Amino acid sequence: MDEMLSQEEINALLEGLDDTSSSSEGSEYKLDDTEKDAIGEISNISMGTAATTLFSLVNQKVVITTPTVSVSNWKDLSKDFVKPCVAIQIVYKEGLEGTNLLILHEDDVKIIADLMMGGEGISTSAPLSDLHLSAISEAMNQMIGSAATSMSSMFAKKIDINPPSSNIVDFNVEESEEFAEFLNKEFLKVSFKMQIGDLVDSEMMQLYPMEFAKDIYENFMACQEVAEVEEETKEATEEQIPKEKQIPEKKPVEPTPNKQMSNQRMQMPNQTSGYSNMFNQGSENQFRNIDVQQAQFQDFDINAVMQQKENIDLIMDVPLEVTVELGRTSKPIKEILEFAPGTIIELKKLAGEPIDVLVNGKNVAKGEVVVIDENFGIRITDIIKNNHQSLIN
Numbered sequence: 001m002d003e004m005l006s007q008e009e010i011n012a013l014l015e016g017l018d019d020t021s022s023s024s025e026g027s028e029y030k031l032d033d034t035e036k037d038a039i040g041e042i043s044n045i046s047m048g049t050a051a052t053t054l055f056s057l058v059n060q061k062v063v064i065t066t067p068t069v070s071v072s073n074w075k076d077l078s079k080d081f082v083k084p085c086v087a088i089q090i091v092y093k094e095g096l097e098g099t100n101l102l103i104l105h106e107d108d109v110k111i112i113a114d115l116m117m118g119g120e121g122i123s124t125s126a127p128l129s130d131l132h133l134s135a136i137s138e139a140m141n142q143m144i145g146s147a148a149t150s151m152s153s154m155f156a157k158k159i160d161i162n163p164p165s166s167n168i169v170d171f172n173v174e175e176s177e178e179f180a181e182f183l184n185k186e187f188l189k190v191s192f193k194m195q196i197g198d199l200v201d202s203e204m205m206q207l208y209p210m211e212f213a214k215d216i217y218e219n220f221m222a223c224q225e226v227a228e229v230e231e232e233t234k235e236a237t238e239e240q241i242p243k244e245k246q247i248p249e250k251k252p253v254e255p256t257p258n259k260q261m262s263n264q265r266m267q268m269p270n271q272t273s274g275y276s277n278m279f280n281q282g283s284e285n286q287f288r289n290i291d292v293q294q295a296q297f298q299d300f301d302i303n304a305v306m307q308q309k310e311n312i313d314l315i316m317d318v319p320l321e322v323t324v325e326l327g328r329t330s331k332p333i334k335e336i337l338e339f340a341p342g343t344i345i346e347l348k349k350l351a352g353e354p355i356d357v358l359v360n361g362k363n364v365a366k367g368e369v370v371v372i373d374e375n376f377g378i379r380i381t382d383i384i385k386n387n388h389q390s391l392i393n
Contacts, residue, residue, distance in 0.1 A: 095159030098212030
């Protein structure tokens with residue numbers, strides 16, 4: 001009874017109390033297994049869409065596997081990442097309010113950035129530069145943007161993010177004040193295995209503050225409840241429709257004999273003389289009267305058609321290619337191969353004879369060569385009427 005606790009035992013008890021108090025302060029929000037599974041499924045669907053987007057950026061096959069969800073803290077996380085890594089901060093601005101971090105290895109960032117810039121995906125020993133951070137920020141902006149679109153479908157409302165920002169982090173608490181929301185607190189860690197072609201086989205993580213993860217879960221479940229109510233309402237409505245609106249059974253209609261048909265003949269126009277106007281009805285060979293009328297056609301106004309041909313205002317601005325042909329001739333391949341600077345080619349057109357003016361390859365006029373300032377020009381001397389009119393028609 002008189003035994004006294006040693007100082008070491010007292011210190012051990014005090015440390016235990018400190019750990020308990022700090023743990024309780026940092027674990028205000030708790031998630032059960034059901035909530036964790038829901039967050040994991042949301043992340044899985046979102047990252048599936050993001051993988052497709054990353055493929056279009058790096059032109060390499062991208063595989064992001066089913067995630068693993070766990071609760072972690074900043075100190076434990078540092079054990080998984082010995083080297084400095086890149087943290088991409090994602091802030092949701094619409095639909096959801098919160099921040100999460102996307103953690104990538106340093107070498108993975110270098111490879112992705114090099115592929116985006118048209119390289120072969122080489123990770124050098126040089127430190128990460130602003131160019132790497134800018135490239136990975138753009139990649140994550142498009143990836144998480146497409147993931148937010150998937151979440152919009154799941155949550156039945158628009159979800160949008162701010163442009164992500166990238167920072168180099170080594171998990172030193174004193175140097176990571178920009179991530180204060182994750183320091184000295186537990187958070188939800190969603191880990192993915194990421195493969196990019198044969199270049200990357202690594203791990204990528206999403207970190208959610210516990211309160212933000214809880215908010216995501218509650219929004220998701222609220223959307224699911226609404227969807228279930230709508231589905232139940234739809235099913236109940238479908239069940240009521242057959243009871244309320246019974247389709248009456250069709251009774252057989254007995255044919256009414258038309259005694260006058262046997263004594264009458266229908267006067268048919270000449271245009272329909274090849275068709276019968278009497279049809280058998282059932283086994284009793286009853287007949288029914290067919291209402292036949294002569295077809296009425298609109299008068300064909302040839303003058304109106306000619307006026308439409310003359311109206312070409314709608315095509316006045318259509319450009320046509322105008323070619324001036326000085327003359328033509330034909331040569332065997334042997335002589336063509338002997339062409340050289342200074343070779344003279346004699347054309348089959350007499351000197352002073354009018355040259356041809358072609359529009360879209362069709363000869364429409366004759367003319368003569370003139371000089372306008374320092375440019376050649378053509379003065380039209382004759383119009384070939386038939387060909388000129390055919391361009392309009």
